[in-house]
Every structure is written in structure tokens, then in C-alpha cells.
Amino acid sequence: MNTNQIANRLVELCRKGQWETAQKELFANDAVSIEPYASPAFEKETKGLSAILEKGQKWGSMVDKVNGLDVSEPIVANNAFACTMHMDVTMKNKEHMDMTELCTYQVKDGKIVEEHFYV
DSSP states (O other): OOHHHHHHHHHHHHHTTOHHHHHHHHEEEEEEEEOSSOOSSOOSEEESHHHHHHHHHHHHHHEEEEEEEEEOOOEEOSSEEEEEEEEEEEETTSOEEEEEEEEEEEEETTEEEEEEEEO
């Protein structure tokens, strides 16, 4: 897959909330995921597909309900792309989170090698 195909497939899967499918299908085994900041729940940087999948499962276990999800069309360059993701969720502790992130992705050899989230 080229960068444009990867970008469109990621957006398609994310719009359906199919995060794990997207990661397994599109991410390299040595991919890196970078959060805007470290938190009690997550490290700033997660290395490796298995650790990224684990982080996604942890996030999913903390969410009670997804109230809204919107993913923009991707903006694609040669080996990188970006999109925005807006999530409105109710956490299991009943905290409400309404957040929009800029998500950037680096592609190498037909796989995502880095994702970076900005708030």
C-alpha cells in the first residue's frame, strides 16, 4: 500500500472505531506511538506494535460510552499524513471527555512506523 491508501484505510477503520484492526493491518511491528504528554494511565512514548495494541486495550477498558466520534479526511504527503480526530466519551469513572487531536503518521515500506498525537 502507498501512503495515500494507508491514510484512507486508517481513516475508514477509525471512523468505525476499529482501532485494533487498523493497528494490526497498517502498523509496522516496530512502530512508535507518541502521546501529547505522559499521564498516570499512559507513557508519553509506546514502542512496538504489541505495546501499542496493549495501550489501545487499556484505553478501551477505561471508556464506558463513545458519545461521538469524527475523523477528518487525511492530508497526505509523500511518506506522511495527518488527520484530526474528535472523540466525545464517557469514562467508566463517569468523567466526560470531549477532545480533538491532530494525529500525524509516518509511513515506511508500506506500514505506519510512527503516530504522534497533538492537542
